[in-house]
Amino acid sequence: MLAIRMELLGGRWAASAYNDRTRVEWPPHPARLYSALVATWAETEGDDAEAAMLDALATLPPPRLHAPEIREQRQSGAVYVPVNDTSAIRTYDANWQKLNDAWLAREEALAALSADPGEKERRRLEKTVAKSERAIEKLRETVAGFLAQGEAPPKVLGLLPDRRAKQPRFFPSVCPDRPRIDFIWADAGPTMEEHRGALDALLARVHRVGHSHTLVTLRYTDDPMPANWEPHDEGGTILRWVEPGQRRALEEGHALHLGVEPRVMPARPVAYARCEEVREAREAPVSALAGDFIVYERCGGASLPLPQACRAARIAHRALVRFASRGHSDVVHRAVSGRDADGTPTQSPHVAIVPLPFVGSSYADGTVMGFAFLLPRDLDEEGRLAILRALGAWESHWRDEKRAAARMSPGDRGLADALDALDDERRIDLHGEHHTVELRRVRGRAQSYNLRDTTWTRAAREWMTVTPIALDRNPKTLWSGNPDAAARGGERAVASIGDACDRLGLPRPEHVALDRNPPLVGGEPVGRFPPFPEGERGPRRVLVHARIRFSQPVRGPLVLGAGRFVGLGLLRPIPRSALPRPEEDTE
Structure with missing residues (x-):
C-alpha cells in the first residue's frame, strides 16, 4: 500500500475547479498532487531516482481519497488584478529582430552588387535590396518611429504600475473539518516500495499544492484515514488523474508556456463516488427493466426534438414487430409485440424503447442523440432471442437496401468499397411520416455521456423526468383552480406513480413533486408532447413531469406509467454530488 498525507498548514484549500473558475475544487484532484511533485522536482533539480519514482507513480491507477467534510466554503466574487502581460515586450523584441535581419540582408545584397555580378545575379540582388528596404520602412513605423518621438508603444506603457489593465480573478476556497487529505493506493505493489527513499525526499521539499495560498506539508503514512471517495464508473x-508519461508531458508543456502563458494541465478524467454511495448502490433495489441496455446512436438523417422522439419510439416498436415476423414465425413473440396470442396486452416482460436526449447540462437542448432498447431482467431466454433476432433482421434489411442501391450504380466502385467496409456496421433506418433517422448500434462504451447505460441506470435516491409520465389513472382535478380539488388530484397522481414503481419491483417514493414543466434543462413541457395513446380510441392519459425521491437509492433504468414501453415516463438519476447541500452558500 502507498498513502500520501497532505496537511493544510493554513487550514484552507484554495483551488478553482477546472471547468468553473468561480467554484472551488473539492475533493482535491490527485493530478494536482502529482503536478506539485513534478514542479518541486524540476525547481530543486531533483535527481534521476526521483524522476524514476515519478514515472512509476504515473503508472498507478487513480487513488482512493480521504477528504474531510467541508466546514466553511468561500465563493469569492471577482477580484480585479493587474495583468503581467509579457507579450508586449516579446512583440517589441521580435520587431527589433526583424528590423535587424532586414538591415543585414540589404547590406549583404549591396555589398554583392558592388562586386559587379552577372546579369541574372544582379537582378536577384536588386530584388533583395528592394524587398529589404520595404520591410525596413514598415518596421520603422512600429519600432523606430516611437523612439524618434520619445514615446513608448501603448502596450509597453501598459506594463507600468499605474497603467496596467486589470482582469477578473477568482479565489474560491474551503476549510475542511480536519486539515488533512490522504491519497491511498491500496494495490501499489512492491514497485513503489523500491522508490520509498526518493518519494520521502521529494515529499519533504513540497511546500504548496495548487494555488500559492495553499501551503502544505506532504509525507508518506502507514496509517491513512479510511477512504471516503473512490473511483467508480457510476460516480457523479x-x-x-494522470497517465504514464505525465512527467514528460508536464516538462514539454512548461517549455511552451514558461509558467506565464495560459495552460491546461494534462490529465485524464476519472469518475469518483463517495464510498457510502458505492455501498448503497450495491444494496439498491433494481428496476425490472434492468436487463440488456442496447443503444443505437443517431449517425445521420433528421434531428428529432424530444416531443417527436416518443412518436418515433412507437414507430420503432412497429418496425421491430414487423421484422420479428420475418423468417422465423408468423406469430410474433410477446416479448417483442407486448401482446399475448389473443391480442390483449401481455402481463409478461417485454421490450421497451426509449429516446436518449441531450438533457441535464447547462447547454442541453433536448436533441435526441439515440434510442435504447430495454430488455427486462426477468425476460426468459426465448423472449430475449426473439428481440435480438428482430434487431438482427432489421440491421440485415438496412444492409440489403444499401447493396441494392450499389447494384443500381455498378460503375461506382467507391460506393461498393464503402459497403464492403460497412459489413461490420450494425445500422437501422427509422422511417417516420416526414423524416428518416439513421441509427448505428453502439458497441462498447459510448462516446457521449447521454448514450451510456450508467447515465440512466446508476443508483440514486433522486430521479427527474426526461419525458412526462402518462398516468395509469386519470387524477381528474390535478390542475384544477380549486386548491382542495387540485390537492385530491395530486394525491391520486402520486398514488398512480407509486403503483408504477411497485410494478417495476421498486419501493414507493417518499416524496413526489408534480409539474407541467420539465425539471431538467433540455426537457420540454407536457403540452408539447403528442397525446397518449395517439390515434387510438379511448381516453387520453394525463401527462405529468415529476421529481421523485426514494428513501434509499434505487437502480434504473426507471421508466414509469402507461407509455413506458414507447418512450414516455423516462427518468434520469441525479447523483448526490449534483444535488445542492444545505451548508453550501449559493449566493
Missing part, C-alpha cells in the same frame, strides 16, 4: 464527480 469527475476528478483528474
